[in-house]
Amino acid sequence: MRITAEELLQRYAAGERDFTGVNLRGVDLSGVNLSGADLSFANLSSANLIGSKLSGANLFRAGLDGADLTRINLTGANLERTRFGSIDIVDANLSGANLSGATMTADFSGANLSAANLSGADLYRSYLKDTILKDANLAGADLTNVYFEKADLTDANLLNANAAHCSFDCVILCNTTMPDGSIITDNCWSGSGIKTIQCDRS
Numbered sequence: 001m002r003i004t005a006e007e008l009l010q011r012y013a014a015g016e017r018d019f020t021g022v023n024l025r026g027v028d029l030s031g032v033n034l035s036g037a038d039l040s041f042a043n044l045s046s047a048n049l050i051g052s053k054l055s056g057a058n059l060f061r062a063g064l065d066g067a068d069l070t071r072i073n074l075t076g077a078n079l080e081r082t083r084f085g086s087i088d089i090v091d092a093n094l095s096g097a098n099l100s101g102a103t104m105t106a107d108f109s110g111a112n113l114s115a116a117n118l119s120g121a122d123l124y125r126s127y128l129k130d131t132i133l134k135d136a137n138l139a140g141a142d143l144t145n146v147y148f149e150k151a152d153l154t155d156a157n158l159l160n161a162n163a164a165h166c167s168f169d170c171v172i173l174c175n176t177t178m179p180d181g182s183i184i185t186d187n188c189w190s191g192s193g194i195k196t197i198q199c200d201r202s
Contacts, residue, residue, distance in 0.1 A: 024043060069089045110131065131148070140161060
């Protein structure tokens, strides 16, 4: 069902939260607050979601191909099996979000993915510069041709991830479980909480 941004916001302001399967393709929702909304199976392709707040929202299997998620707040949101396509998620907050099984080629520069669940996600050719991945779960993820630059992977889990042609450039690896099951611990300063930077790891 196709609805306008105005109708969506009016219904949300009236207390409605179930927008399952709505068609919002190409709409401008920049800066809006839709926290806790159920947008599962919704079509948000090419939508403008810059600076929007969707913390705790349900976007299960939603379509976000070509949407702009720059500076969006998706803390604790359910994005399981969501289809992102090629997308900008720059400076976004996805801490604690569930992205298991999601598919994307994304620019995550400056994004916060701490404690996010990316298990089984397809991140083919994604770019993660200055991305926070502390305690993130990337077990079984497809990291083929993914480029990590100055990313923080402290306590992250990459067990059984497909890291073919994956690049690590000046990343923080501290108590990080690598795809082969090895745990990187030698780059941590004991007690101080300060981590050293490991560069040009491939």
